[in-house]
Amino acid sequence: MGTNVKIAIVGAGMVGAVHAQAIRSTDGAELVCVHSRSAETGKAFAVKHDCAFEADLHALLRNADIDAVAICTPSGSHADIAILAARQGKHVLVEKPLDIDLGKADRAIEECRRSGVKLSVVFQLRFMPEVVRAKRILESGQLGKLIEADAYLKFYRPESYYLSSRWKGTRQWDGGGALMNQGIHGLDLLLWLAGPVNSVTAQVRTLRHSIEVEDTAAAIVQYGNGAIGVIQGTTSVYPDHPQLLTFHGTNGTMELAGTEVPYIRRLTLLDSPERDISAPPPADDRLGEAHVRQYQDFVESIRSSREPSINGQEGRKALELVRAIYLSSERRGTVEMPL
Structure with a gap:
């Protein structure tokens, strides 16, 4: 891992834009790529936020230059993407909720533990x-x-x-x-x-x-x-x-x-x-300060090999x-x- 934690955003909607701005304001974090199912939306996002666009989610997750992914997709897809990311050795920051299904949330928590990657759920407040x-x-x-x-x-x-x-x-x-x-x-x-x-x-x-x-x-x-x-x-x-x-x-x-x-x-x-x-x-x-604070915690957890303040088990409670x-x-x- 280089000086910065290199982060890719999965999901180029409104919440993804919030994450892009937060990453830009976080010391030690760098936005390098975005994935969207819509090529038009993803390319426009990439231009606006000065990062690459990747149309293939699996290719993005295999990219050795990416350290972590921020999941900003519809809630029902969160755990599935987190599991895929963990299996490729990527640290995971997932927007709330961790998933809509407790069983899937638990599988994501376990997969991140088994893969030795950090999992943090966004409850920035x-x-x-x-x-x-x-x-x-x-x-x-x-x-x-x-x-x-x-x-x-x-x-x-x-x-x-x-x-x-x-x-x-x-x-x-x-x-x-x-x-x-x-x-x-x-x-x-x-x-x-x-x-x-x-x-x-x-x-x-x-x-x-x-x-x-x-x-x-x-x-x-x-x-x-x-x-x-x-x-x-x-x-x-x-x-x-x-x-x-x-x-x-x-x-x-x-x-x-x-x-x-x-x-x-x-x-x-x-x-x-x-x-x-x-x-x-x-x-x-x-406004936006809270996301930056959580990103700072996430980056520091990766660098210091400690648990994020809001890890998977904490994020599961709500x-x-x-x-x-x-x-x-x-x-x-x-x-x-x-x-």
Whole structure:
């Protein structure tokens, strides 16, 4: 491996462009190639982002000059491509979710382990400074014993959002709707901050859009630490609401708000009322910072032979919660975790 970790992007859509910009801004990373099923789209992407275009995925994965691949394709293809990449000795950074199927996700994790390559799942919000601060506050015990931890993931997507895509809103490639696609970032943060979930009781519905998957969901969760909470996820309410996570303990409340740039909106402590804060939302000029931070972690994990901060097992957790919510709704009852 040379000075830079040479990365190829698989998938030349909107998310692929985000990754290209992040790679360009990451020390020690270099974008060298892109693959797309559409030659026209792939060639245009390559010109815009100053890299080569490869129409043959297998040829790209056999290329000895490529160290790692970033998978930015429809969700239902993630694990299959990760497995192919691992077998060719490529490190893998895969956009959320790791896959839409837990079994396939587990096979990708195992193949990367067997092949001795790094696997990281993109949940970039974990790297944002205010999220890291929220983690420290919870771990320090400042809120006391956790009583309730909730996620309000209320987004709006017009019908045109789904009509303009061949895969979004489909069971085969999206695997789910408001939770699997839009809400999964918030669910990952909820699990990272509040801890694992022991059980879930949920209902999911399609109430507004003409899609195969849910646009509205509600769940009650029981955490391993004894706390309870609610999850509300939707793409069917107008207007679009910023993501909001709330944590209530015996000594106070913390609110983590913001979809792209989360920040601690409120921290109120019973034993230190003089420290109460109520903060306005930050400026949007930091959009894209989170992906760069995750790429930096990924590159450093390859160089230092350590695990990425969000490895396959970490990236699997939010997928497992989403699948448990779907299963609970299907069974019309409580589902115990782990699945």
